[in-house]
Amino acid sequence: MIFTVAIDGPAAAGKGTISRAVAQQFGLRHLDTGLLYRAVGARVANGDDPVAAAEGLTPEDLARGDLRSLAAGEAASRVAVMPDVRAALVDFQRRFARAEGGAVLDGRDIGTVICPEAEVKLFVTASPEVRAQRRWLEVGGDKDEVLAQVIERDRRDAERATAPMVAAPDALLLDPTEMGISTAVEPAARAIREAFGQGRA
Ligand code: C5P
Numbered sequence: 001m002i003f004t005v006a007i008d009g010p011a012a013a014g015k016g017t018i019s020r021a022v023a024q025q026f027g028l029r030h031l032d033t034g035l036l037y038r039a040v041g042a043r044v045a046n047g048d049d050p051v052a053a054a055e056g057l058t059p060e061d062l063a064r065g066d067l068r069s070l071a072a073g074e075a076a077s078r079v080a081v082m083p084d085v086r087a088a089l090v091d092f093q094r095r096f097a098r099a100e101g102g103a104v105l106d107g108r109d110i111g112t113v114i115c116p117e118a119e120v121k122l123f124v125t126a127s128p129e130v131r132a133q134r135r136w137l138e139v140g141g142d143k144d145e146v147l148a149q150v151i152e153r154d155r156r157d158a159e160r161a162t163a164p165m166v167a168a169p170d171a172l173l174l175d176p177t178e179m180g181i182s183t184a185v186e187p188a189a190r191a192i193r194e195a196f197g198q199g200r201a
Helices: 015-026 034-045 050-055 070-079 083-098 110-114 128-139 143-159 181-197
Strands: 004-008 029-032 103-107 120-124 172-174
Touching: 004 015, 004 083, 004 110, 015 029, 015 103, 015 120, 015 181, 029 083, 034 050, 034 070, 034 083, 050 070, 050 083, 070 143, 083 103, 083 110, 103 110, 110 120, 120 181, 128 143, 172 181
Parallel strands: 004 103, 004 120, 029 103, 120 172
Antiparallel strands: none
């Protein structure tokens, strides 16, 4: 079975929680593609060339303990504007998306660039304030600074020339602000069940 669930959207919207929940529910593998960019950003911060870092990513790079920090997110979005860095990461993501057994990938460009043929596409979003609050609860620090960084990262991700963050025209839009992230898993799961039912798997 080849079956891809593409889950895109801005930082801290709830993509990760929804992705992990549906991957577990439907027995699909899951790839958090933001980690790839975070790991490249971390290597660049240590002096590596961005493209060489993207081409040479190792499992150890992805297992670093500091990839969830605000600084790592910031570094990730800076390398993510570079077309050659993105190009170096495409094959790995495509192979993961279309490998036998089915997969959930979350990121910014999964439904538009990495896997436009995905059987299910979701775009998860929420206001910058709600997302900043969520991020602040995770990482602490100055609340206003966290909000400013969320807004700046959104702008950089949405305005870059290559693979900007945008909802695919056929994506289902989910805003978990009102319902809570765990409740938002249900419409996501329903969309997947429907695609399975239509024999798209
Ligand atoms: O999702 P996460 O916050 O971990 O992503 C970190 C950064 O990596 C994003 O702000 C974005 O610049 C970049 N990214 C991307 N394309 C993806 C996933 C992440 O450009 N598919």
